[in-house]
Amino acid sequence: MKRTLLFALPFLAVSLCSxxxxxxxxxxxxxxxxxxxxxxxxxxxxxxxxxxxNLARYRDDDxxxxxPAAGENRVVFMGDSITDNWGHKIGxxxxxxxxxxxxxxxQVTSQMLLRFRPDVINLQPKVVVILAGTNxxxxxxxxxxxxxxxxxxxxxxxxxxxxxxxxVLASLTPVCDYHQPQTAKRPPDRILAINAWITKYAxxxxxxxLNYFPHMIDDKGMFRAELTADGxxxxxxxxxxxxxxxxxAISKALQQ
Numbered sequence: 001m002k003r004t005l006l007f008a009l010p011f012l013a014v015s016l017c018s019x020x021x022x023x024x025x026x027x028x029x030x031x032x033x034x035x036x037x038x039x040x041x042x043x044x045x046x047x048x049x050x051x052x053x054n055l056a057r058y059r060d061d062d063x064x065x066x067x068p069a070a071g072e073n074r075v076v077f078m079g080d081s082i083t084d085n086w087g088h089k090i091g092x093x094x095x096x097x098x099x100x101x102x103x104x105x106x107q108v109t110s111q112m113l114l115r116f117r118p119d120v121i122n123l124q125p126k127v128v129v130i131l132a133g134t135n136x137x138x139x140x141x142x143x144x145x146x147x148x149x150x151x152x153x154x155x156x157x158x159x160x161x162x163x164x165x166x167x168v169l170a171s172l173t174p175v176c177d178y179h180q181p182q183t184a185k186r187p188p189d190r191i192l193a194i195n196a197w198i199t200k201y202a203x204x205x206x207x208x209x210l211n212y213f214p215h216m217i218d219d220k221g222m223f224r225a226e227l228t229a230d231g232x233x234x235x236x237x238x239x240x241x242x243x244x245x246x247x248x249a250i251s252k253a254l255q256q
Contacts, residue, residue: 052114053115054115055118055119057104058118062118073127074098074099075097075098075129075250076100076128077100077128078156079129079131079170080105080106080131080135081105081135081233082131082134082173083103088101088103090234091239091240094246102115102120106140107132108135109133109152110136113159116156120160120165126254127166127250128167129168129170129249130156131170131172131210132149133153133172136152137172137185137187146193146197157201157205166254167207168208168250169209169210170209171210171213172198173212174213174217176218176223176224176228177231180230181231195211206256208249208253210245210249212241212242216242
């Protein structure tokens with residue numbers, strides 16, 4: 001309700017942190033500026049309100065991308081910031097390969113499912129690599145049960161297969177607290193549970209699993225400190241480990 005008031009009644013300033021509302025400043029007085037962190041959150045919430053799936057992010061890029069050339073093995077990577085950062089912010093993204101990055105930072109599986117048609121199916125790839133679920137666990141768009149995450153992953157896989165697109169389901173990557181607190185928000189046992197479901201679902205449906213997890217953990221089962229700067233996102237060294245694993249999984253999918 002408070003978030004609705006923010007946009008339905010623009011003359012009120014609503015603090016998402018405190019839940020308090022304040023009347024506009026009196027005429028002739030200057031209202032204190034919104035703190036940058038709060039303004040960033042307000043801007044994000046407004047974008048989500050008007051375009052929940054953020055279909056606008058890649059709309060122009062999708063329109064400009066030509067159909068695959070004859071014999072081209074186009075691959076689309078669908079995901080959140082772990083995909084989005086790859087080549088956009090950190091390291092190269094498979095140079096010379098007909099691979100398309102369609103990650104969006106902060107997204108949960110329901111948002112990816114909403115944009116799966118324009119950002120994956122309509123691009124006519126041979127393979128889609130899906131890496132999603134950590135933000136659902138983190139509650140980016142509110143509480144999400146494991147069953148909700150699994151259902152959205154299954155729906156994306158179903159959509160791909162119905163359109164003759166091979167599916168690669170990636171395991172969730174690990175977290176750690178070595179740099180910043182992460183495990184309280186993203187409990188490792190939930191990550192392990194989703195990864196176990198991915199392995200079983202893939203085996204039951206003839207889908208290739210891209211198992212990043214065991215290659216990125218230390219002897220405590222945590223994200224190796226040297227592969228991440230914040231305990232959640234891979235750094236350049238992390239992506240160097242992930243790249244050949246992704247290539248291997250894509251090759252397997254193309255051979256199915």
